[in-house]
Amino acid sequence: MVSSLTKKAFRDLWGIRLQVLTVALVVASGIAVLISSWSTYDSLKKAQSVFYTQSRFADVFCDFKPTPSTIVEEQKSISGVLEIEGRLNLEAMLAFPDINEPISGRFISFPDTAETTLNQLYLRNGRLPEGVNEVLVGENFAKAHRLKPQDELNVIINGKLRHLVISGVGTSPEFIYVLRGAAPMPDDFHYGVFWMRHSSLSQMTGQTGLINSLILTTATGINPKQVISELDENLKKAGGLGCYPRADQTSHFFLSDEINQQKVMATLLPTIFLSVSAFLLHIIMGRMTSIQRSQIATLKACGYSNLKITLHYFLVAGLIVTIGAVIGILAGAWLGNQMSILYTDFFHFPILQFTLRPILPISGILISLGAALIGTLNALKSVFQLAPAEAMRPPSPPQYSKGLFEKFMILSQIKSETRMIFRNLALRPFRTFLSIIGISLSSAIMISGTFWQDSLEFILYAQFQKAELYDMMVTFQSPQSADALTEIESIPGVLLAEGYRSIPVRIKYQNHSDLGAVTGLQTKNKLRRIIDRQLNEVVVPEHGILLSTQLAKKLGAKIGDPLEIEIMEGSRDLLTLSLVGLADDFIGAGAYIHANNIPQILKEGPRFTSIALKVDSLYEDEIQQKLRNTPRVAGILSKKGLLKSFNETTAKFIGIFSFILSGFAFLIALGVVYNNARVIFSERTWELATLRIVGFHHLEVFKLLFSEIVALVFISIPAGWALGYGLAWLSVNAIHTEAIQIPLVVEPKSYAIATLVVLLSTVVSAGMILRNVYKLDMVSALKARD
Amino acid sequence: MEKKAIFAARQLVKTYHVGEVEVQALRGVDLDLYESEFVVLLGPSGSGKSTLLNILGGLDQPTSGDVTYRDHDLMKMTETTLTDFRRDHVGFIFQAYNLIPSLTAAENVQLVTDIADHPMTPIEALRVVDMHERKDHFPSQLSGGEQQRVAIARAIAKRPDALLCDEPTGALDNATGRIVLKAIEAVNRELKTTVVVITHNAAIGKMADRVIYFANGLVSKIETNHHKISPDEIVW
Structure with a gap:
């Protein structure tokens, strides 16, 4: 039989049902946020590690000039290298009959025969490419363009149109987060990743027998840095652009960032929610016991022990938490699942399984319950201190006083x-x-x-x-002479064209180093400026080097420090430049020198790796069309x-x-x-x-x-x-x-x-x-x- | 000169439903209350005194019958007009004082003077009950009798036509009760306010112009005092 005290608990709750509901909803929110954010974090983390393991994601990545593929064999002897694979990795423009905007893609080759490769492709649908003209399309891009197997894809290689057939749609651990160059965010409509068999891609690009990229795994316990320095040395003759570890790989880097953000949210938000629900439970239980102080006194007078009465109020508090917990667990599981779906869509993980660790709801419930019980105990303590007869009388009026507020007010002017x-x-x-x-x-x-x-x-x-400030940025496969600038300037509708030269470099300071590019800029630039956080233009000094604050921090360098700059192309000179300024910018970790110094450094005439354009919007389509068909244009970015x-x-x-x-x-x-x-x-x-x-x-x-x-x-x-x-x-x-x-x-x-x-x-x-x-x-x- | 009735009740019936039980609090009361008279209602618990007082004061409405305040039919009043009626014409005193604990004595009175039409100043009202010197005290700093006197000041500050008191001395000792009664008597005498006092204490009836006895929801007897005595003379 249900005891009358238990019945009282249920009826008391029913009496304040709206309050119970609002508090339960806050408890539910706390538990839901705890569950959904942590389980999303867990799920993402797990999806990442499972995918990396299953697809044998490489540990080290190297890029260099097209080189005979025999270079692969030569690296196998480096101690610590476990598996190594050579490939072609290049950018090309795509042409869609009904789309004028510039669209480009990264084309990557994978072995013709080998069954097991590094960075294994995960097929979403269709099959891996077999024939010469077959291509596997990255899932993000396929989704953005609604592409499916058997669809045609037109690629512009060296200014010539090639027709490819899509064999399937898939993804790889290297491109979960697809970013183009220095663009700050993914742009799946304008940029995609494509995979072809090595023989097909090399044939199509006229680079038979050549590779320009290496990926490798290292043995357990080996620091990739040791392997990298040896590889860099070996690849110098191939015009190596520097090898980098997985930690610096773009997709991995951004993905880990994103997962880390999720972790921060998962810590911050539930803490807030659970504290508020703890506070509410505390006041509602405190209020309930003080309203019922004469009832408590009566119960005591009837012979109920303090323990029994305490347990009764614990039951009330427990019921509120239970209602909240049930709603919270259901809502949290649902929300977590939805967020996982959302992330799957955003990142295109092959498998993103929603995982819910039981510790999450349990800890949520325990925290809420703990708060409710402490609130109850605090309130009961004051009632228990009174003799039953005294507790049955109404409490004496609270001691009010004229607070600080009124000392500063003109009393007569305020209403009662x-x-x-x-x-x-x-x-x-x-x-x-x-x-x-x-x-x-x-x-x-x-x-x-x-x-x-x-x-x-x-x-x-x-x-x-x-x-x-440009409308379009054109990038080239290799540095272009000043003629390219003149040629582009002469396209009708181009209002202004500004060329830039970027040099792949490794910047070293003491025992820190960073792989990147140094860009040459003029003192006054019309289309591309460096700005600081106050949005003021940062002028590139005539001598020395200017770094983003972020990059300087990474290198541990201060203004005045000598930086060692290893040029990763041509002469491969090693020069020392003084750090003369910092650009406190938002995006990227750039390095800049004055454009006038570049010919001297590279011992060449003025050449450009990219050209920024300001165009007449009426001519935008024609300009893009024209540029697409210009040989050596690797990509066009439209702002x-x-x-x-x-x-x-x-x-x-x-x-x-x-x-x-x-x-x-x-x-x-x-x-x-x-x-x-x-x-x-x-x-x-x-x-x-x-x-x-x-x-x-x-x-x-x-x-x-x-x-x-x-x-x-x-x-x-x-x-x-x-x-x-x-x-x-x-x-x-x-x-x-x-x-x-x-x-x-x-x-x-x-x-x-x-x-x-x-x-x-x-x-x-x-x-x-x-x-x-x-x-x-x-x-x-x-x-x-x- | 014929006395003018300010309240008139005819065949007043009030039935309460307490759960499934029907309680007849008033069973057909006929009564007139006149201008500036002091009336004491006597009777055992549950005889209908408080119910009548609540109806006269516009806190409750009868089940049937007629009740008028001067020319106004209280039966026909809406919630809003009843509130206005209370605001302008009647003052209440309860056994439990019901002062707002967060306001001082003067401020408790001001609460009413802020919304009334032609009120006294809070100090004037407090002076009538001899509490003006403690105007800045909070309820928690006042004795029971003092709190009740502030409650009286609050009730009379609006210059009501009637002061309705439900057991005003119920929670007080004799000496303090006497002081409160003197204050109520002073209001009646000086301001000519009609005063109705509910009490269990028959001795208080000797202060009144009329004593009305209640039993079983009806007026059982009305006595008129030809010689009123002062509160000091009451033997408890």
């Missing part, structure tokens, strides 16, 4: 109502403080979600409105296309993320605001009844009651802005991306949205409380003074 608000807030400063923190946290959560958009928009603005693509992918992703966060933020705000209002209402029912009796209308009483909440909300709004800014700062700093320096930018729009969410929850709470005020029975409220 206003004074009540301030004094009530000051009476329980700790609760007031926690309520403010609770409401502020909900805005803060909102801001911490929406500011990403602001920061990214700022980067885009800085990068594309201030730094890169317009890149931005469009960003808005369709990354921006959408952040949008979904913010939407989910605003849902949770609303629940938190509602939980804190409504429960506060409800507690105030129940604590002062008779006060409100008194006001009704002396002639206050329903709305006047409501106004008085709710003004206190409104005061809390209004204090919380700026506090929430500050907390949100702090949380955004924490997010930016906790996430270490070397690729992009995320600037902390929070636009008024983000503050406004956060404020709106809090106000909306306040309005909803107001509606719920107004109902209570209308239901208030004056006479019985006065008779039952507790």
